[in-house]
Amino acid sequence: MDDRRGSVLVLTNLHDVTTDIVLRVLAARRVPVVRLDPGTDLLAEASLSASYGTGGQRGTLRTPSRDLDLTRVRSVWVRRPSAYDGPPGLDEHDRRFAREQAFWGIGGVLASLPHAHYVNHLWNNRAAEYKPAQLAAAQQVGLLVPxxxxxxxxxxxxxxxxxxxxxxxxxxxxxxxxxxxxxxxxxxxxxxxxxxxxxxxxxxxxxxxxRVDKAFDVRVTAVGPWLSGVRIDSPDLDWRRRQGLMRCEPVDVPGAIDQSVRAYLAHFRLVYGAFDFAVTHDGTWYFLECNPNGQWAWQPPDVTDAIAQALADQLEKGSAP
Structure with missing residues (x-):
């Protein structure tokens, strides 16, 4: 099988406009893409089947526009899929049963596609979302933690x-x-x-x-071997609160931080990570958290474009041969 000829499967909700930026890059590269929100689409016009046995692993995703052979998926981009909610019209207990069967069944199939390169794998995302685990891992790879x-x-x-x-x-x-x-x-x-x-x-x-007596915040975005930093100046303790008041500009990432970020990604087996740091007046970087699926399109246009290109690189290349 040639992984490079397969499709990219994008798992996200209908309103995720950030995804569109990367999809435009993939379209320009003529990379086939199938977009799916499993929590809602599979309750409507899409269907998913998978089989396992002496013939190996097989599966098909059917949408209104095409049939996708799941053994031909080169990459899976886990963006922002909706939660599994169960079919409407069922009573509370039946709907909960259907919801949990979908989570473990559909989720298990989509997390186990042969030959696919995940950005990031669903289970690795989940493991990396626990803040206590983030703090422990940050210390292990040499980052300062408040x-x-x-x-x-x-x-x-x-x-x-x-x-x-x-x-x-x-x-x-x-x-x-x-x-x-x-x-x-x-x-x-x-x-x-x-x-x-x-x-x-x-x-x-x-x-x-x-509380860190910070001079400014930094968002470090890492995609595979690619990495960039953006300085954030905000009047608020939490810059996310009023993003219209913050100012952003590219900033160099110290070599030691670069190495620790890469070690952190390896620890959780992540391809993508959005790291937040607080930087003091004397230039000390404190790790605050890493969102394994953090938003990134709010950054300066040149940085946003570079992130989209780096994500497209990962999705286009698929698994290592």
């Missing part, structure tokens, strides 16, 4: 804040959907004071982290 406490004990949290005179911030451990008065509400990184910490902390684990 003092961090994860706890559901209010007294321990208060003592942690009291011990850090430069301030402590709170971060959610996962970007869970949250609503206030019925409206979507984002939980931003924010500074927290000792007297604010109540026994309500016991409801779930909380992440508290020593």
């Amino acid at each position: 003092d961090t406490l994860i706890t559901h004990a209010a007294q321990e949290a208060r003592e942690f804040v009291a011990c850090h005179g430069s301030g402590v911030v709170y971060k959610p451990l996962w970007n869970s959907p949250y609503r206030v008065a019925g409206r979507p509400h984002s939980v931003w990184v924010r500074e927290v004071r000792e007297q604010e910490i109540t026994e309500a902390v016991a409801v779930c684990p909380h992440l508290f982290q020593a």
